[in-house]
Amino acid sequence: SQTIHQWPATLVQPVGSPLSLECTVEGTSNPNLYWYRQAAGRGLQLLFYSVGIGQISSEVPQNLSASRPQDRQFILSSKKLLLSDSGFYLCAWKGLANTGELFFGEGSRLTVL
């Protein structure tokens, strides 16, 4: 069966520090991968999605970037964090079919101080 892992689960970082959140999927090949952010009191916002290795689409211009160095690995990064980057970051995957189901990881809570 397929599983999705995110880490770290919780992170407290100072303003201006770098960020790296990692997501890996097991039990499937060629998944579509997604990074979402859920800010306090707000809905889920799609940040990035990827349909293959090295292929990244950005939905929202911002202080963040994403990379997909391997088929089942998706990384969210920042060179210098802002206070507004605080939130709950969720990785998700879906099979290649347009009719496929979306599955989420447990999330990474980032607090920028």
Next chain:
Amino acid sequence: KQEVTQIPAALSVPEGENLVLNCSFTDSAIYNLQWFRQDPGKGLTSLLLIQSSQREQTSGRLNASLDKSSGRSTLYIAASQPGDSATYLCAPHGQNFVFGPGTRLSVLP
């Protein structure tokens, strides 16, 4: 651009009641629609996926319907239990999944 609304925003009911959660979306060009639940501080758990060609889907005490032409989906929860307390989100899937703001449900024992 797809816009999704969910009514009500919050709901508090006694245990045992049957519930209806509503989801509306503006763009009917979708492949499917998915319902999720989110417990506080957790990721999203998939509940039901309805394909665009289907009218409804059932899983246990949950039943979801889809009327693509009118841009509506309904999640019906039968015989609610305290363990059903969570936020419920719908997400129509067109070019990408777009999430509604959610309905926060509290089921009181």
